[in-house]
Amino acid sequence: MLDDALTLEEYKRYGRQMILEGFGLPGQLKLKKARVAVIGAGGLGCPALQYLVGAGVGHIGIFDFDRVESSNLHRQVLHNTERIGWYKAESAKLALEALNPHVEIIAHTEPILPSNAMSLLGSYSLILDCTDRPTTRYLMSDAAVRLGIVLVSGAAISMGGQWSVYGGHHRAGIPPPRTGRTQENIVEALGHKRRPCYRCIWPKPLPQTGGPGAGTCEEEGVFGPVVGIVGVQMASEAMKVILGLDDEEPRLNLLSLSPSSTPYRSVKTRGPSIKCIACGPNATVTDNLDAVPYDAFCGVTGAAEEEEDRGGSQVARIRVKALQEALTSHTDTKNVLIDTRQETEYGICSLPESRNVPMETFMKSPIKNVQSLLEGSSAQDSVGVNIYFLCRRGNDSLVSALALRKALQEVDPENSRNWQINDVIGGVRAWSKEVDPHFPVY
Amino acid sequence: MTTAVEQLNQETPLPKGKSAAVEQISIRLEFGGGLHLLFNSQPKHQVSLPKRISEDETEAGDDKAVTVKYLIKWMKDNLLSERVEMFGDGDGVRPGILVLINDTDWELEGELDYQLQENDEVVFISTLHGG
Numbered sequence A: 001m002l003d004d005a006l007t008l009e010e011y012k013r014y015g016r017q018m019i020l021e022g023f024g025l026p027g028q029l030k031l032k033k034a035r036v037a038v039i040g041a042g043g044l045g046c047p048a049l050q051y052l053v054g055a056g057v058g059h060i061g062i063f064d065f066d067r068v069e070s071s072n073l074h075r076q077v078l079h080n081t082e083r084i085g086w087y088k089a090e091s092a093k094l095a096l097e098a099l100n101p102h103v104e105i106i107a108h109t110e111p112i113l114p115s116n117a118m119s120l121l122g123s124y125s126l127i128l129d130c131t132d133r134p135t136t137r138y139l140m141s142d143a144a145v146r147l148g149i150v151l152v153s154g155a156a157i158s159m160g161g162q163w164s165v166y167g168g169h170h171r172a173g174i175p176p177p178r179t180g181r182t183q184e185n186i187v188e189a190l191g192h193k194r195r196p197c198y199r200c201i202w203p204k205p206l207p208q209t210g211g212p213g214a215g216t217c218e219e220e221g222v223f224g225p226v227v228g229i230v231g232v233q234m235a236s237e238a239m240k241v242i243l244g245l246d247d248e249e250p251r252l253n254l255l256s257l258s259p260s261s262t263p264y265r266s267v268k269t270r271g272p273s274i275k276c277i278a279c280g281p282n283a284t285v286t287d288n289l290d291a292v293p294y295d296a297f298c299g300v301t302g303a304a305e306e307e308e309d310r311g312g313s314q315v316a317r318i319r320v321k322a323l324q325e326a327l328t329s330h331t332d333t334k335n336v337l338i339d340t341r342q343e344t345e346y347g348i349c350s351l352p353e354s355r356n357v358p359m360e361t362f363m364k365s366p367i368k369n370v371q372s373l374l375e376g377s378s379a380q381d382s383v384g385v386n387i388y389f390l391c392r393r394g395n396d397s398l399v400s401a402l403a404l405r406k407a408l409q410e411v412d413p414e415n416s417r418n419w420q421i422n423d424v425i426g427g428v429r430a431w432s433k434e435v436d437p438h439f440p441v442y
Numbered sequence B: 001m002t003t004a005v006e007q008l009n010q011e012t013p014l015p016k017g018k019s020a021a022v023e024q025i026s027i028r029l030e031f032g033g034g035l036h037l038l039f040n041s042q043p044k045h046q047v048s049l050p051k052r053i054s055e056d057e058t059e060a061g062d063d064k065a066v067t068v069k070y071l072i073k074w075m076k077d078n079l080l081s082e083r084v085e086m087f088g089d090g091d092g093v094r095p096g097i098l099v100l101i102n103d104t105d106w107e108l109e110g111e112l113d114y115q116l117q118e119n120d121e122v123v124f125i126s127t128l129h130g131g
Helices: A008-018 A023-032 A045-055 A087-098 A117-121 A134-147 A222-244 A305-312 A320-328 A343-348 A358-366 A366-375 A397-412 A426-434 B002-007 B068-078
Strands: A037-038 A059-063 A103-107 A127-128 A150-157 A160-166 A251-256 A263-266 A316-317 A334-339 A354-356 A385-390 A420-425 B024-032 B044-050 B097-101 B121-126
Touching: A008 A023, A023 A222, A037 A045, A045 A059, A045 A127, A045 A222, A059 A087, A059 A117, A087 A103, A117 B044, A127 A134, A127 A222, A134 A150, A134 A222, A150 A222, A160 A320, A222 A251, A263 A426, A320 A334, A320 A385, A320 A420, A320 A426, A334 A366, A358 A366, A358 A397, A366 A385, A366 A397, A385 A397, A385 A426, A397 A420, B044 B068
Parallel strands: A037 A059, A037 A127, A059 A103, A127 A150, A316 A420, A334 A354, A334 A385, A385 A420, B024 B121
Antiparallel strands: A150 A160, A160 A251, A251 A263, B024 B044, B097 B121
């Protein structure tokens, strides 16, 4: 497949875009020559890939080590029910080859890590970051800076999204891949302004201590169309960069599909930062990306195990089987089962014995919340109560249980109320797995 | 258009003890990337600030025009409905939050020292990671 000419079939196939102003045969050949790495074949990657491949971007690498699950299908439009369990990279490749046989597509199913990013991406000119975690986002930016190529980075969650182009030079097209770079083919970037990198705009990640933005699609939910729009916009930015039709100054694009928010903004951002540790004059990030502490920088630790320890010594941690026994046994001790999930999640499925107090509400006044649950019951005196905390997977419930424990210790260190605090390990997920297989997993 | 206007919060009054004679300016605020959850789940707010403030930028006065530094402190004291560390960091905002003044990165506008004008729009955006 030669990259410097089109077949007759391709003239016909790409005719509708080739007649556009600024496109033409040279534009189509630029797309055909381009080598684009798409990292993540999920909610952003699927629509981005569809448009890149449809438009005839000649060489595409799809990187994703994840497999297709049914909970992906509402937004990850290249996969289908039949291919549940397939590698996403291979499922996407199959769909894309049916779309356009003129494109070379390589599926990579190994994870991209600091140790292999430079070699895996060395033959590409442009990276689309369609991943879902901060560590990979910083890794992709650093790799793009070190390889001297362009990064299109996008993200979406809940009802909102954002995307931007980082690295390289405005309106200078794409450089040749590092592996194919010679003195002669280096793109003349003189007179073109350099773009900031991801670190210039976001020098520090959002602290992983909870709060807006820090969550995943699984925790916070995601509206299918929002990742669709952002993914398509990322494909558009990539094609415009390749064609030299991109913005003349750095911009960050913001999308919100929430009612009563501004639906779309394109804002002017700062340029490259002289303080940037990746692309600044005193950069400390080198080709040895293995030396960059991505996990520590983004606050990623083996928190789950620590938490198990931390909670175990302060509140009783019980399995779902023990909760089932407590709920069905007939003793004089009163049980209160508090489900700390969001109201919407609680409305999807819940245990009939449970009462819903979302974690945020509960945390504001733990004792008062328990007290008001007790008031409506026969145990007026609220002494001698077994309190159980339950959530989706066992994290928020533990936080709530510990908050109640702490509040009690302050006002009633002797525990004269005789409140026994229990946290249910594994949440309603574990309940479905170990107690009631008919209980929905969402 | 009317919908958007209807959605705006009521103008928030000045904290107690301020004289009604203090000249005010009106500022539009919007929160993106989920940050509205920290502000009573309202994406848009319209607030009134004193047009001029004291030298140390903590209260109304007649030393200088009102700044973004004053605005952020005012928001922490009057508008924030969740824990302060979810939003603030020192005089500014915590890492991962970008501030936009009239659709421009605040770094290009002087950050905390930017002097607010009548009807300016200040937007606070949290970085997103999902995909």
